[in-house]
Amino acid sequence: MMTTMLSPEIVTVPSLVDRCDSCIAAGKAEIVLTTGGTLVFCGHHANKNAGKLNPVAARITVGDGFEWAMQSPPA
Numbered sequence: 001m002m003t004t005m006l007s008p009e010i011v012t013v014p015s016l017v018d019r020c021d022s023c024i025a026a027g028k029a030e031i032v033l034t035t036g037g038t039l040v041f042c043g044h045h046a047n048k049n050a051g052k053l054n055p056v057a058a059r060i061t062v063g064d065g066f067e068w069a070m071q072s073p074p075a
């Protein structure tokens with residue numbers, strides 16, 4: 001049964017082509033917002049903003065090897 005709050009679908013790909021929206025680092029996470037927009041962040045910025053992004057994300061595409069902070073439920 002689906003009990004918890006809406007959580008985004010997480011898709012893993014070998015690598016992302018876009019760069020971080022906040023710096024020049026290679027993108028590690030592409031976040032498709034429920035509003036339709038798309039954001040790309042490097043590992044640093046993705047996890048820095050993870051708490052804010054997760055509730056508004058419809059789908060998150062992560063580069064292989066990147067650990068999205070919200071991917072695992074809190075211990």
Ligand SMILES: [Zn+2]
Nearest residue numbers: 020023042045
């Ligand atoms: Zn960045």
